[in-house]
Amino acid sequence: xxxxxKNSSESLPIGVIGVGSFGTAIANMLAEKNEVMVxxxxxxxxDEINSQHSASGKLLNPKIRATFSPExxxxxxxxxxxxxxxxxxxxxxxxxxxxLHPFHLVIHGTKGLAVQLAEGEQWDTVKKLRRNQIMxxxxxxxxxxxxVRVGCLAGPNISKELSNGQPAATVIASKYNEVIQEGQRLLxxxxxxxxxxxxxxxxxxxxxxxxIIAIAAGALAGLGLGENAKGLLISRGMVxxxxxxxxxxxxxxxxxxxxxxxxxxxxxxxxxSRNFTVGYRLxxxxxxxxILETIEEVAEGVNTVRxxxxxxxxxxxxAPITENLHxxxxxxxxxxxxxxxLMKYPFSVDVDFV
Amino acid sequence: MEENYSKHQYDxxxxxxxxxxxxxxxxxxxxxxxKVAELSEDRILDLIGKNPEILKEELETTLYREKLRIKQNPxxxxxxxxxxxxxxxxxxxxxxxxxxxxxxxKKFEAYKAVLSKITSRxxxxxxxxxxxxxxxxxxxxxxxxxxxxxNAARVKGFGSLFSNQYTLQDKIQITGQTAQIRELATxxxxxxxxxxxxxxxxxxxxxxxxxxxxxxxxxxAGLNLFNISIFAYFMNALGxxxxxxxxxxLMYLETLKTYSKEAIQFGCHSLFFPGGTxxxxxxxxxxxxxxxxxxAIEAQRANFQxxxxxxxxxxxxxPVTINYHFVLEAPSLIQDYLSQTGQERYYKxxxxxxxSYKISKFLFKFFTKGSDISVSIGRAMDVMGNYVxxxxxxxxxxDREVNTEEYFMSNGKVTVDAQREEEYTQxxxxxxxxxxxxxxxxxxxxxxxxxxxxxxxAKNDKMDLFxxxxxxxxxxxxxxxxxxxxxxxxxxxxxxxxxxxxxxTAPHLYRPMDEIITHGLENVxxxxxxxxxxxxxxxxxxxxxxxxxxxxxxxLHGYGLEKLF
Numbered sequence: 001x002x003x004x005x006k007n008s009s010e011s012l013p014i015g016v017i018g019v020g021s022f023g024t025a026i027a028n029m030l031a032e033k034n035e036v037m038v039x040x041x042x043x044x045x046x047d048e049i050n051s052q053h054s055a056s057g058k059l060l061n062p063k064i065r066a067t068f069s070p071e072x073x074x075x076x077x078x079x080x081x082x083x084x085x086x087x088x089x090x091x092x093x094x095x096x097x098x099x100l101h102p103f104h105l106v107i108h109g110t111k112g113l114a115v116q117l118a119e120g121e122q123w124d125t126v127k128k129l130r131r132n133q134i135m136x137x138x139x140x141x142x143x144x145x146x147x148v149r150v151g152c153l154a155g156p157n158i159s160k161e162l163s164n165g166q167p168a169a170t171v172i173a174s175k176y177n178e179v180i181q182e183g184q185r186l187l188x189x190x191x192x193x194x195x196x197x198x199x200x201x202x203x204x205x206x207x208x209x210x211x212i213i214a215i216a217a218g219a220l221a222g223l224g225l226g227e228n229a230k231g232l233l234i235s236r237g238m239v240x241x242x243x244x245x246x247x248x249x250x251x252x253x254x255x256x257x258x259x260x261x262x263x264x265x266x267x268x269x270x271x272x273s274r275n276f277t278v279g280y281r282l283x284x285x286x287x288x289x290x291i292l293e294t295i296e297e298v299a300e301g302v303n304t305v306r307x308x309x310x311x312x313x314x315x316x317x318x319a320p321i322t323e324n325l326h327x328x329x330x331x332x333x334x335x336x337x338x339x340x341x342l343m344k345y346p347f348s349v350d351v352d353f354v
Numbered sequence: 355m356e357e358n359y360s361k362h363q364y365d366x367x368x369x370x371x372x373x374x375x376x377x378x379x380x381x382x383x384x385x386x387x388x389k390v391a392e393l394s395e396d397r398i399l400d401l402i403g404k405n406p407e408i409l410k411e412e413l414e415t416t417l418y419r420e421k422l423r424i425k426q427n428p429x430x431x432x433x434x435x436x437x438x439x440x441x442x443x444x445x446x447x448x449x450x451x452x453x454x455x456x457x458x459x460k461k462f463e464a465y466k467a468v469l470s471k472i473t474s475r476x477x478x479x480x481x482x483x484x485x486x487x488x489x490x491x492x493x494x495x496x497x498x499x500x501x502x503x504x505n506a507a508r509v510k511g512f513g514s515l516f517s518n519q520y521t522l523q524d525k526i527q528i529t530g531q532t533a534q535i536r537e538l539a540t541x542x543x544x545x546x547x548x549x550x551x552x553x554x555x556x557x558x559x560x561x562x563x564x565x566x567x568x569x570x571x572x573x574x575a576g577l578n579l580f581n582i583s584i585f586a587y588f589m590n591a592l593g594x595x596x597x598x599x600x601x602x603x604l605m606y607l608e609t610l611k612t613y614s615k616e617a618i619q620f621g622c623h624s625l626f627f628p629g630g631t632x633x634x635x636x637x638x639x640x641x642x643x644x645x646x647x648x649x650a651i652e653a654q655r656a657n658f659q660x661x662x663x664x665x666x667x668x669x670x671x672x673p674v675t676i677n678y679h680f681v682l683e684a685p686s687l688i689q690d691y692l693s694q695t696g697q698e699r700y701y702k703x704x705x706x707x708x709x710s711y712k713i714s715k716f717l718f719k720f721f722t723k724g725s726d727i728s729v730s731i732g733r734a735m736d737v738m739g740n741y742v743x744x745x746x747x748x749x750x751x752x753d754r755e756v757n758t759e760e761y762f763m764s765n766g767k768v769t770v771d772a773q774r775e776e777e778y779t780q781x782x783x784x785x786x787x788x789x790x791x792x793x794x795x796x797x798x799x800x801x802x803x804x805x806x807x808x809x810x811x812a813k814n815d816k817m818d819l820f821x822x823x824x825x826x827x828x829x830x831x832x833x834x835x836x837x838x839x840x841x842x843x844x845x846x847x848x849x850x851x852x853x854x855x856x857x858x859t860a861p862h863l864y865r866p867m868d869e870i871i872t873h874g875l876e877n878v879x880x881x882x883x884x885x886x887x888x889x890x891x892x893x894x895x896x897x898x899x900x901x902x903x904x905x906x907x908x909x910l911h912g913y914g915l916e917k918l919f
Contacts, residue, residue, distance in 0.1 A: 102760040146750055177773040
């Protein structure tokens with residue numbers, strides 16, 4: 001292990017991997033109380049941070065140091081925040097794997113699922129997925145590295161609002177109390193509340209599944225529907241999330257929390273978010289391909305719809321919103337038809353999971 | 355492709371018995387028992403946050419439960435002075451309660467004195483009574499006696515009683531990582547975790563350990579086994595300490611865990627049946643009892659805390675499966691299981707090993723008629739479930755060296771975190787279950803039972819298990835040709851799993867299918883009054899006892915083979 005760790009204690013810098021908008025916001029919040037070291041892949045970004053205290057134009061606390069060496073970051077820090085988009089998650093995790101030790105606490109803030117295909121299967125053609133082929137991000141970390149004390153950060157945390165210092169809260173979930181406590185100690189402030197939850201899988205799933213509902217919310221807005229429809233969607237979406245989360249190994253109560261309902265409400269009211277935009281443009285008559293051509297990053301919800309739809313085929317449960325969205329996105333169903341089909345769907349009971 | 359089992363003679367790894375950790379422990383028994391009692395007391399006080407009110411409550415609860423146990427569930431093995439002891443505890447508690455003049459601190463001291471008495475008594479009760487002379491004698495009796503019996507039965511004719519043609523190792527095959535376990539036993543401390551299907555397991559494992567040339571392991575044996583004198587003798591001789599499953603109170607459980615942890619730290623190789631009890635259903639344990647397992651993790655952390663970071667302080671977890679064609683207690687085990695899952699009655703312990711006569715009769719049958727047993731020794735792991743190499747170093751999936759100590763560190767030093775260790779225990783439990791499935795050795799009898807049951811179930815797919823068991827015998831016939839073809843399909847899948855390291859098979863499964871089936875039918879549950887699977891006059895397969903068939907079929911549960919039906 002790094003000699004640096006042997007001799008020191010509380011004064012270790014906190015590591016942040018990834019300087020996107022969320023990573024930057026978290027790094028700045030951490031830097032209020034702690035020394036922070038961030039990792040960026042590109043030399044010029046590292047130089048920009050170290051000399052101008054900004055990352056691609058976003059302002060960074062001058063105390064934050066940057067490195068492009070995964071080894072240096074892992075050797076210097078005991079706690080690491082992994083703040084990268086889900087598309088790059090596996091690759092970055094593998095880059096860090098050789099330097100991560102069992103003593104590291106790793107907290108990630110990524111909302112996505114990874115898929116492990118059986119031999120001979122292609123992602124483009126795969127129709128069915130079993131639970132053991134689907135991994136949450138914490139499961140990816142545990143599979144790919146020696147870190148076991150893993151946590152996640154989830155909740156309604158729009159980066160812009162965090163950067164402006166508006167009040168907000170988040171959930172740190174981990175099986176390990178020490179991870180939760182460390183996360184709370186590092187992040188809690190007058191403007192930022194941090195809740196703990198032991199159901200990490202449930203919290204991760206909440207953050208992932210709400211993206212599906214966010215696409216649907218965008219679609220409703222695109223169709224010009226009003227607040228009644230939105231209320232209906234949010235409540236039915238929550239029911240669907242609860243069932244899916246349970247089938248994938250989370251608890252229903254996490255869906256009821258800040259990372260579930262809390263984030264769901266925020267997402268369904270954020271016209272700027274990518275998932276919402278995809279739904280909105282679908283409703284305006286564009287196809288998925290047309291939308292993807294003009295969008296910088298993939299909206300995570302699109303992937304999630306595919307994965308969850310394939311999972312439904314092996315799980316023996318129904319999830320009408322996801323199934324209909326899948327038909328809109330990847331088959332030829334129109335948004336109007338999907339809405340019709342949902343309105344006719346026999347939801348006979350209001351709440352059937354509590 | 356019959357493989358020859360090597361009937362290896364293993365040299366003892368520690369020739370002088372004075373060097374055996376278990377002998378050293380026996381020599382220091384008195385001090386050790388005292389230490390365990392004191393440490394347990396500290397542990398309990400920590401757990402209750404040193405709160406006098408909670409301590410008082412815990413003492414009263416323990417007293418109440420113990421009095422109830424003495425009254426409602428007495429055993430032969432219970433000491434005569436139990437009533438007296440708990441009577442005294444009661445008086446002490448009453449006295450402390452009634453003395454109004456005592457200060458709070460004084461009262462706490464008085465309660466602590468009562469606690470100390472209880473942990474001392476439990477610690478004494480749990481501690482093993484290992485005697486090296488008894489051990490040697492028992493070993494000789496088991497090996498010599500059994501091989502006499504075996505030769506008398508197999509080699510016909512005059513003088514056969516003195517033949518050495520067959521040894522116990524012809525009947526009980528030891529396979530797997532035998533060299534590694536011997537190697538590691540000289541370097542660190544072993545915790546062996548076997549599957550548990552029969553009461554015979556304890557003696558069998560004791561014998562295996564001695565054949566492998568290792569010093570005796572200590573292990574927690576159910577106190578109920580000490581009710582039977584022949585078992586009690588064996589157990590004591592093999593280094594067993596006593597686990598009383600009737601006592602579920604905090605003080606007893608903490609003393610038991612402390613005993614186990616301290617013994618491991620003392621360097622005694624240990625053995626737990628992590629399933630806690632015999633598998634009632636015949637399914638390989640999938641949920642483990644984590645109480646004793648957690649002591650392995652605690653002991654490992656404590657060694658690190660004391661700065662013993664080299665291999666001498668390392669604890670190696672070694673999963674073992676015991677594979678039988680025939681489990682003597684199967685009829686009562688499966689009845690227990692069915693009544694538990696059927697939720698009809700409360701569960702009552704009742705088994706064939708109820709007296710020495712029945713055990714002797716079984717052993718005689720076993721050695722004269724034969725029923726092979728194999729014991730698979732798995733790869734060693736550290737307490738986090740990482741595989742360990744021959745030098746005792748942990749390795750990750752990519753074969754990089756892992757420093758186990760780092761799992762217990764925060765901010766650069768080893769820390770105590772009970773919640774963390776609870777999680778680690780769960781992870782270790784899962785790893786052990788995975789390894790059980792990998793080293794489980796399929797026998798012909800498991801195959802035929804599995805296929806027959808699944809075929810019957812497939813034909814009656816609207817029925818649940820309880821309906822199936824109530825089916826009349828005429829409905830339980832399986833045509834031979836269909837049966838044979840299905841056996842082949844399932845076996846092909848088993849070999850596929852084996853090629854991926856997910857299961858193991860006995861060499862007799864490489865014979866032609868007709869022979870495998872004959873072998874399986876001869877062996878599956880061979881000594882039961884009602885046989886789980888036989889051929890009828892027309893050559894088709896019938897069962898005389900559907901629940902037994904279910905029991906033997908369950909051995910192959912957990913591999914997804916059901917999907918072939």
